[in-house]
Amino acid sequence: MEGRNPVLEAFRSGRAVDKVFLQSGLQDGMILTIAREARKAGCIISYVPKERLNQMSETGHHQGVIAYAASYAYADVQDILQKAREKGEDPFIFLLDGIEDPHNLGAIIRTANLAGAHGVIITKHRSAMLTATVARASAGALNYTPVAKVTNLAAAMEELKKQGIWFVCADMNGPSMYSQNLTGPIGLVIGNEGEGVSRLIREKCDFTASIPMHGDIDSLNASVAAGVLAYEIVRQREHK
Structure with missing residues (x-):
C-alpha cells in the first residue's frame, strides 16, 4: 500500500x-x-x-x-492448539526462526498441511510475510493451515512448554533424527536459510536432530529439510 x-x-x-x-x-x-x-x-x-x-x-x-x-489473516497461537484439541491429537507445530524466502515459507506451509501439523509459527522480524507469493507456493495450504506471527519466538516457546510441548531443532551437527523420539506433543524448529537456527532458539529446544547426509554437499534447502524431518515425525507418530 x-x-x-x-x-x-x-x-x-x-x-x-x-x-x-x-x-x-x-x-x-x-x-x-x-x-x-x-x-x-x-x-x-x-x-x-x-x-x-x-x-x-x-x-x-x-x-x-x-x-x-498480509494477504491472509494471521492466526493466534491458541488457535493452533485449539485445532489439535478439536482433532483429539497431540499438538504438532512448525516454528520458523527467520525463514525469509517467500517460496520457502509457502513450501513449508504446504508440507505442514500435508504432514498433519496443526499450524505454523513465524516471527515478526526477519521473516517472509503472508504474501500472494507465499500463498501460491503453498498450493492452497494457506487456506487450511493456521499461521501465527509472534514478536518473540523464544517467549512463545516457553509458553508452549508450559502446555506440555517439546521442541526439536533441525541441526546438522545433532544426533540422527532416526535415533530421537519424536512422538508426543512436538514443535519442529526450522532455522534461517543461511544461518540456521539462532543460538538463543537452539538453547530453548529440548533436543536436536540431523538428517543423515551421504552426498558431497552438507546441507538441504530449508523447506526440503523441514519436509524430511516432518515426515520422520509422521512416521513415528503413526508407529508409536
Whole structure:
C-alpha cells in the first residue's frame, strides 16, 4: 500500500500490516499519526530515505509512506492448539526462526498441511510475510493451515512448554533424527536459510536432530529439510 490515507485507513480498520516504511525527516501530523497507529498495532516501522521509497514505489505517489500488508489473516497461537484439541491429537507445530524466502515459507506451509501439523509459527522480524507469493507456493495450504506471527519466538516457546510441548531443532551437527523420539506433543524448529537456527532458539529446544547426509554437499534447502524431518515425525507418530 502506498500513500498516507490508504496506510492510515488500513491501520484504523484493523487490517494486518506487517511493516511500514516512513520517509526519514518527515515530522508532519499525518506521518506522526501513522507512526502512532503502527506502534499501537505492534507493526515494525522503518525510517528510510526518500530515494529508497522511490525505488520501492509502484505508483510514484507514495507521499513518504509505503506499507506491506498480509494477504491472509494471521492466526493466534491458541488457535493452533485449539485445532489439535478439536482433532483429539497431540499438538504438532512448525516454528520458523527467520525463514525469509517467500517460496520457502509457502513450501513449508504446504508440507505442514500435508504432514498433519496443526499450524505454523513465524516471527515478526526477519521473516517472509503472508504474501500472494507465499500463498501460491503453498498450493492452497494457506487456506487450511493456521499461521501465527509472534514478536518473540523464544517467549512463545516457553509458553508452549508450559502446555506440555517439546521442541526439536533441525541441526546438522545433532544426533540422527532416526535415533530421537519424536512422538508426543512436538514443535519442529526450522532455522534461517543461511544461518540456521539462532543460538538463543537452539538453547530453548529440548533436543536436536540431523538428517543423515551421504552426498558431497552438507546441507538441504530449508523447506526440503523441514519436509524430511516432518515426515520422520509422521512416521513415528503413526508407529508409536
